[in-house]
Amino acid sequence: MPSLNIRRNDVVKILAGSDRGKSGRVLRVFPDKGTVLVEHVRVVKKTVSSKRGQRTKGGIAEHESPINVSNVALLCSNCETASIGYKVQGTSKQRICKTCGSELPTKK
Ligand SMILES: [Zn+2]
Known part of the structure:
Protein backbone atom coordinates (compact mmCIF):
# COMPACT_ATOMS: atom_id res chain seq x y z
CA MET A 1 0.00 0.00 0.00
CA CYS A 76 2.66 24.24 -4.43
CA SER A 77 1.54 27.22 -2.40
CA ASN A 78 4.06 29.46 -4.15
CA CYS A 79 3.42 28.88 -7.80
CA GLU A 80 0.21 26.85 -7.77
CA THR A 81 1.48 23.98 -9.84
CA ALA A 82 1.11 20.38 -8.95
CA SER A 83 4.48 18.92 -9.76
CA ILE A 84 5.81 17.75 -6.48
CA GLY A 85 9.06 15.89 -6.09
CA TYR A 86 11.16 14.59 -3.27
CA LYS A 87 14.58 15.39 -2.04
CA VAL A 88 16.17 13.02 0.41
CA GLN A 89 17.96 14.70 3.25
CA GLY A 90 19.64 12.22 5.50
CA THR A 91 16.89 10.03 6.80
CA SER A 92 14.02 12.31 5.94
CA LYS A 93 12.35 12.98 2.66
CA GLN A 94 11.66 16.60 1.91
CA ARG A 95 8.87 17.44 -0.47
CA ILE A 96 9.85 20.00 -3.05
CA CYS A 97 8.10 21.77 -5.88
CA LYS A 98 9.67 20.79 -9.17
CA THR A 99 8.59 24.03 -10.76
CA CYS A 100 9.90 26.68 -8.40
CA GLY A 101 12.19 24.51 -6.30
CA SER A 102 10.73 25.59 -3.00
CA GLU A 103 10.47 23.17 -0.15
CA LEU A 104 6.99 22.40 1.01
CA PRO A 105 6.45 22.61 4.72
CA THR A 106 5.84 19.28 6.37
CA LYS A 107 5.15 20.33 9.91
CA LYS A 108 1.78 20.84 11.58
ZN1 LIG B 1 6.28 25.91 -6.74
Whole structure:
Protein backbone atom coordinates (compact mmCIF):
# COMPACT_ATOMS: atom_id res chain seq x y z
CA MET A 1 0.00 0.00 0.00
CA PRO A 2 1.52 3.32 -1.00
CA SER A 3 1.99 5.86 1.71
CA LEU A 4 0.12 9.07 1.30
CA ASN A 5 2.02 12.07 0.05
CA ILE A 6 -0.64 14.38 1.25
CA ARG A 7 -0.81 15.73 4.73
CA ARG A 8 -3.16 17.82 6.73
CA ASN A 9 -3.17 21.53 5.80
CA ASP A 10 -1.75 20.81 2.37
CA VAL A 11 -3.42 22.59 -0.50
CA VAL A 12 -4.59 20.20 -3.15
CA LYS A 13 -6.29 20.46 -6.49
CA ILE A 14 -9.20 18.23 -7.36
CA LEU A 15 -8.63 16.20 -10.50
CA ALA A 16 -11.86 14.30 -10.83
CA GLY A 17 -15.51 14.47 -10.01
CA SER A 18 -17.92 17.36 -9.86
CA ASP A 19 -15.43 19.53 -8.01
CA ARG A 20 -12.71 19.05 -10.60
CA GLY A 21 -10.45 22.08 -10.89
CA LYS A 22 -11.20 23.34 -7.42
CA SER A 23 -8.52 23.56 -4.83
CA GLY A 24 -8.73 23.48 -1.13
CA ARG A 25 -6.99 22.79 2.12
CA VAL A 26 -6.79 19.28 3.42
CA LEU A 27 -8.76 19.00 6.63
CA ARG A 28 -8.16 15.35 7.39
CA VAL A 29 -6.23 12.44 5.99
CA PHE A 30 -7.39 8.86 6.26
CA PRO A 31 -4.31 6.77 5.47
CA ASP A 32 -6.15 3.49 5.98
CA LYS A 33 -8.69 4.30 3.35
CA GLY A 34 -6.44 6.36 1.11
CA THR A 35 -8.81 9.27 1.23
CA VAL A 36 -8.64 12.90 2.22
CA LEU A 37 -11.14 15.45 3.35
CA VAL A 38 -10.76 18.74 1.49
CA GLU A 39 -12.25 21.99 2.67
CA HIS A 40 -15.26 23.15 0.63
CA VAL A 41 -14.91 20.23 -1.74
CA ARG A 42 -17.53 17.58 -2.21
CA VAL A 43 -19.81 19.16 0.28
CA VAL A 44 -22.89 17.12 0.85
CA LYS A 45 -26.03 18.27 2.50
CA LYS A 46 -27.63 15.91 4.85
CA THR A 47 -30.95 16.24 6.40
CA VAL A 48 -30.56 15.63 10.06
CA SER A 49 -33.58 14.54 11.92
CA SER A 50 -33.77 15.29 15.54
CA LYS A 51 -34.16 12.26 17.66
CA ARG A 52 -35.00 12.10 21.23
CA GLY A 53 -31.98 11.63 23.40
CA GLN A 54 -29.63 13.18 20.87
CA ARG A 55 -28.12 16.56 21.24
CA THR A 56 -28.18 17.39 17.53
CA LYS A 57 -30.92 19.56 16.22
CA GLY A 58 -32.87 18.70 13.16
CA GLY A 59 -32.18 20.53 9.95
CA ILE A 60 -29.68 20.48 7.16
CA ALA A 61 -26.04 19.85 7.89
CA GLU A 62 -23.28 20.43 5.37
CA HIS A 63 -20.07 18.57 5.50
CA GLU A 64 -17.28 17.46 3.25
CA SER A 65 -16.94 13.88 2.14
CA PRO A 66 -13.62 12.13 1.71
CA ILE A 67 -12.04 11.92 -1.73
CA ASN A 68 -9.65 9.29 -2.92
CA VAL A 69 -6.09 10.61 -2.96
CA SER A 70 -5.71 9.54 -6.57
CA ASN A 71 -8.26 12.21 -7.43
CA VAL A 72 -6.30 15.05 -5.90
CA ALA A 73 -2.92 16.60 -6.62
CA LEU A 74 -0.74 18.40 -4.17
CA LEU A 75 -0.35 22.06 -5.01
CA CYS A 76 2.66 24.24 -4.43
CA SER A 77 1.54 27.22 -2.40
CA ASN A 78 4.06 29.46 -4.15
CA CYS A 79 3.42 28.88 -7.80
CA GLU A 80 0.21 26.85 -7.77
CA THR A 81 1.48 23.98 -9.84
CA ALA A 82 1.11 20.38 -8.95
CA SER A 83 4.48 18.92 -9.76
CA ILE A 84 5.81 17.75 -6.48
CA GLY A 85 9.06 15.89 -6.09
CA TYR A 86 11.16 14.59 -3.27
CA LYS A 87 14.58 15.39 -2.04
CA VAL A 88 16.17 13.02 0.41
CA GLN A 89 17.96 14.70 3.25
CA GLY A 90 19.64 12.22 5.50
CA THR A 91 16.89 10.03 6.80
CA SER A 92 14.02 12.31 5.94
CA LYS A 93 12.35 12.98 2.66
CA GLN A 94 11.66 16.60 1.91
CA ARG A 95 8.87 17.44 -0.47
CA ILE A 96 9.85 20.00 -3.05
CA CYS A 97 8.10 21.77 -5.88
CA LYS A 98 9.67 20.79 -9.17
CA THR A 99 8.59 24.03 -10.76
CA CYS A 100 9.90 26.68 -8.40
CA GLY A 101 12.19 24.51 -6.30
CA SER A 102 10.73 25.59 -3.00
CA GLU A 103 10.47 23.17 -0.15
CA LEU A 104 6.99 22.40 1.01
CA PRO A 105 6.45 22.61 4.72
CA THR A 106 5.84 19.28 6.37
CA LYS A 107 5.15 20.33 9.91
CA LYS A 108 1.78 20.84 11.58
ZN1 LIG B 1 6.28 25.91 -6.74
